[in-house]
Amino acid sequence: MPGHNEDRTALFEVIPEHHCKPEQVARWRQGGETLTQILLQTQFDLDEILTCSYRMAIWRENNTLTYVTPYGSNDLPEQEFLTLKLREKGAILRITGRTHETISQTAAFFLNLMKPSKESALLAVDASNRCLDFRAAPSECLSRIFEAAQHVRFQNLQLSAQQSITLATRPHPVHLTFSNCELEDEGTAFVDYLEKRTQSFGTLRFINITGLNHDNLQRLLQLEMIERLCIHCLEDEGLLPFSTKAKYLDYDISSASLSKADLKSLQIVPNQLALSIEHEAEGFPTQSVVTLFRRITEMGHFEELKISFCFYDDYGYIPECVVQALVQAVIGNINLQVLDLSTNEGDLKWDSHVGALFQGLKDHIKLRSLKLSVHRAAFGPDFSDLRQLLSHNRSIFVTDEDGSIYSDGNLVDELYSLNRFVRCCTDLAVKPPSERLLLVAAALMGRALNEFQCSSLLLSEHADLLCEFVAQYIINRPDNVESSERNQVLSRD
Structure with missing residues (x-):
């Protein structure tokens, strides 16, 4: 680490306190005032800053001051700022200045120092409050951030047409989030270049406003290259x-x-749908939600469905009739594989309805994943409701929002293990007869050996092979050979 510190020392020079102008003084909300440094180089490894473990401030000649906040610290500048989050667990840069133009130029300076990486976390360029005019940042710097990460968020920014073209023409699928952003031409250039794409764009997320006018939004909705x-x-x-x-x-x-x-004539094109219903009034919007679920039942083409109810105040619980309407919607969508009822803070919970959900969904043939955010008590005494579901439907997994299975660490784990064995037994049915015979024999001598339940389930799935085993045994058993020879002798006599 001595070399690392020497490199950092060679990169910065502290402005002497008696030479520091008022606008060069770093003023932190929690930590008061600190010394300010200037950069001695224009090309350097950005990691020298992102790995910084202490607060520092960097003054540039365009009269901007960049506050470097170490990872894990919550201290902020006193004035409004633009945030650059350029690494999952790295220091955060917060840029202040007199004009949006100079702030954007300094942001571009740091973005242009980014290197290609396999960063999977969200990187962000966020204005703190009101919309910041970011159009002075050259569009090339936006391409650099997508070389360093696939998931990037822009928040409270006004973007130029050329910048939006750069975002629309990334050569690989990305995850792009616009949060309260304004597009200079109301999205015309952005959609124009999306329409020219011949490969997947990836995920496009709008938080609050879209920044698109009505015509451009309609054009966007007709694009098939957007995955999500x-x-x-x-x-x-x-x-x-x-x-x-x-x-x-x-x-x-x-x-x-x-x-x-008019929900009765509603058409939903995608077969994968995540729907969060936001409600601000009193009571539960029972009629409209039930009507929506009935329409989903009628359409019947969904393969993945996520439902949540976001209520801004606590209005109680989800009515039983809504639960039953959802169950019917799942039953009506015979190809549904994923039902996601996981919740965030503020969403209505499903705890009191878990038993009813299990009972209603237990016979669904293709349902593989049921996601919930509930307490352990929701599964009944000793997980009895969950164990009953897993004993009835051996293809389903019940997990939390992160995909971890709910379990008691004992009987439920054993059921999942047994169910995996059963699914493997079922999968063998599509194998060629000669190969299936060998695989079943191997299973009988392996996992099913000395386990009556496993061996009986295996043979029940492959009763034809059991008959073949018995027939071969009868033909080839020693006493059968002796009786055959005896009959031949008697016939000659």
């Missing part, structure tokens, strides 16, 4: 996002939009 489209409430045209040709729609819709819409 995430969009927030559209009050005026609440049902419009359902027409998207994206493979996966993640939509936050208000209960007010549902109540005003």
